[in-house]
Amino acid sequence: MTFHRWNRNPNCFSPVKIDKKLEDVNPRTRPQNVNLSSMVEDLHQKSIMRNLENRHISKIAAHVGSNQQQNQLKISNATRAEEATNDTSELQRQANDKRNSATMQY
Numbered sequence: 001m002t003f004h005r006w007n008r009n010p011n012c013f014s015p016v017k018i019d020k021k022l023e024d025v026n027p028r029t030r031p032q033n034v035n036l037s038s039m040v041e042d043l044h045q046k047s048i049m050r051n052l053e054n055r056h057i058s059k060i061a062a063h064v065g066s067n068q069q070q071n072q073l074k075i076s077n078a079t080r081a082e083e084a085t086n087d088t089s090e091l092q093r094q095a096n097d098k099r100n101s102a103t104m105q106y
Helices: 036-105
Strands: 002-006 013-017
Touching: none
Parallel strands: none
Antiparallel strands: 002 013
16 A cells, blocks of 8 residues: 655655555444443543542541641641740749849848
């Protein structure tokens, strides 16, 4: 079978010999046991399932991430509260020391 393809010169065709028979190219001679619609349907179902799994995984990841953020926020708030309590107790201690030293001077 002979097809024509472009040469480097765009104004010139050159014949190219291809070793395929016409029956190999003709889709009517394709094996009949191949059911393309079922293959397409299977691929479609697989892609739907993959999308659902990815959405589920991303939702779980987002949920876990938000839980971790909430936990970190709780921990940081607790740490801040503890530091504030420590600062206040330190300030109270300093005030008491000043008061005691002031009373001792008089």
